[in-house]
Each structure stands twice: as C-alpha cells, then as structure tokens.
Amino acid sequence: MRILPVSSGKGGVGKTTFALNFALALAKRHRTVLLDLDTGTSSLRNFLDVRVGKDLFHFLKKDVPLAECRESLPPAMDPEGAFANFSFIASPPGFVQDIVNFSPEVKEKLIAGINGLQADYLVIDMKAGLDRNVLEFLPLSNSGILLFTPRLKAATLTAAELAKAGLFRMLGVMLDSPLLRNRSGPQGDEAQAAVFQKLRDFLESGGQGSGLNLDDLIGVATEQFPQDNFLRVFRYFVENYKIYYVLNQFDSVAESVENTIKPFVAEIFRSASARVTFHNLGWVVEDEQVRRSSESGVPYLVQRHYRNRQSAPSAPPDMDARLRELFGIKPAKIPPQKKDLSRELSGQLDLLRRIYVFNAGKDPTTNLEFIAARARDLSDNSAHQFGMKRIFSVPEFLERFQAQLQ
Ligand SMILES: Nc1ncnc2c1ncn2[C@@H]1O[C@H](COP(=O)(O)OP(=O)(O)O)[C@@H](O)[C@H]1O
C-alpha cells in the first residue's frame, strides 16, 4: 500500500475536493481508500451524499477494525460500479475532543490502523494547520502531496511553512537521536558539540532570525569538521528531501509561476535550503462544475463519468503513455551546489509548460487523471520516496538513518 497524505497548511484551498477526486481517479485502476482526517468544518462527509454507518469514532472508541469503517459509493450514485475500488473512512460528525485534537493515543492507534489496511493506495485528507500533532502524523519524509493555489496567496506561504516544518522535524529527530552521541569517527570535543547545538537551535527556532539557512550552517560545520560522518549523512538527507505539489484552481502557467511557485520556492530556499527539490504533479483548473459538485453530494469525477456515458463516450487519453513521453527522458542532473532561485524557477516553468502541452489542461477530469498517473509513476520509481509504504515510527526511521551512517 502507498500512503499519500494530502496537506495544505491552510484550509479553503480545495484540499477535500482534491483528495476526494484524486482518490476516485486512482480507484479507476487500484483499490483506493480515502481517509478523512480533516476534522474541521469542510470534512468529507459534507461532500458525499452517502449514509455513513461506521466512521473513525467506531475505530477509535469502539475498537471496530479500521477496514470495517470503510464506506463505498451506493449503487444509486455508482450504478455501474465504475468506482467499486473506491472506499472512504469518514471522520465523526460531532466534536470528539481527543479525535479533533489528535491526542498521542489517537495518533498511535491511527498509525497502527493505517499500517494494517489492505489497499493499493491510501489517500489522506490531512488536517489543516501546522501544529505538532499534525506534523508528527506525517511520515518522516515528505512523501505526500502539498496542495496550494494561486487563488489564495496567504496559503502559499503556509504551504512553504508546512514543507519546511516537515524537513525540520525530520532533521530534529536525527539530531536528538543517540546516533549523534554514539557516532564513529573523530568527535567529542566541545567545538563539535557546539556545531550540533547551533543546528538544533536553528531548527527549533523554525529558521527565523539568524539570517542564515541550513545550507550556511551545514557549510560552516563541514568546513570545520570535514571528516564528520554524521554531518555528511545529515546533508544527504537535506539534499534528498523532495517536495511534491499540486496547484489547485490553476489559472495560467505564467501567473502560477509568478504568484505561487516563486514565493513558495523562494521562501524554502531562503529560510531552509536550496538543496531540496520540487516536483510538480500537475494542477486542477478552476471549474464551475467542480465547485458545484461539492454542494451536490456527488463527487465531480463520478458526475462526469456518468454524464460522459450518456453522451458519446470518448476514449480516455492514455495518461501513462503520455507520461512516459513527457518524463521518460531524464534531464541531466544539476549538481545541487549550483542551484539558485532563477534556475529552479525556470526549471519549474519549463516543467509546467511541458505538462500543459501534454495535458492540454482545461478539463478537470484530464487534470485529475494526469495527476493520478503521475502519482502512480512516482510511487513505482525507487529514486523517489513518494507514497511511503507505511507510516514509520521514529525508531524505524532512525534504523534507516543508521544504515546510512555505516
Ligand atoms: N478546482 C476547483 N474549481 C472550483 N472550485 C473549487 C475547486 N477546488 C475547490 N473548489 C471549491 O473551493 C471550496 C473549498 O474547497 P474545500 O475542498 O472544502 O477546501 P479545503 O478542504 O482546503 O478547506 C469549495 O467550495 C470547493 O467547491
């Protein structure tokens, strides 16, 4: 199973709408479960005209197995069973204190439940917000999808904050681990301890204030202690941190780059690192039918599927073939040291243009199928950690980290 959390930082960017339709697009070929952890006001059950028997409450409070809290689309909504591979787990309708607040017990139980689910994909509509509990729930790598939109400028910076917070959390776990104290190689003196303390302080302050970023600090530290194995691996984890994003209510290639991607990338470069990489999975255009579908109780893709059946059925485009064409030829790897903002942005612009040409992007159905195909492609690519197979606990993560240290 591949776990794909969809997060946004801020609410109102279309996270629930996207997570729902993205899960439905995946479900055309794969067993896909959508889990609603967005316990706020625009939760999934308000978008779906489906009678929910069991939900997260039953799992968390009544010990019903998580798989038995799944609901499918009723025959009235999906008469041909075109989305028979789709199921969803709703959050409870009322306010249940420790579910909404994600208490440690709830978190632990949820992670165990999730890791035990049998499916090909699990899409999670994540809770909005930047608090510790939300963050700690995300896998220890940025393996899900970050959604933001040119429509809501403030949401772009929150998305950058969220991506950064995920990176800092992962690095914080490394610095707090016994592996730092017990590492092999030259160590032990105070100067070296001070270097790691500086990094720790930087992460704890959220990278604010000092005017430096991670690259600066790692650079100075590496100059001082070129033999330090821990630093080498620490830097490797920064360089391999990947951010996958989707633009919702996409307007135009040029505007999206200028108003959305640019401030997003610039903020991460400035306050975190210019070594992380960005991967655009596509976009969903602003569309009146998409908007209305969230009130009608029938998801956009389901409506479209049955409407297309009534009119002349057209062969769906083969997104996988298109993707192979689009991404099959690997671009030369740019050495991370040479990355700067303008180079990164021209890369993102180029990518958007290519996706635009291939995806001929005005139709949300095509957009969603493209994103689903891209998600599939990335999940199968071992160079990416996209779609973690399970949610790692901190000790499990540290085991992987330790393997790198040796
Ligand atoms: N691509 C889109 N085109 C038009 N309206 C959209 C689109 N995506 C989302 N919306 C609308 O935006 C509003 C917020 O969406 P929602 O999914 O509830 O956001 P969130 O879960 O981030 O709070 C809803 O009214 C929804 O219909």
Ligand SMILES: [Mg+2]
């Ligand atoms: Mg929502």
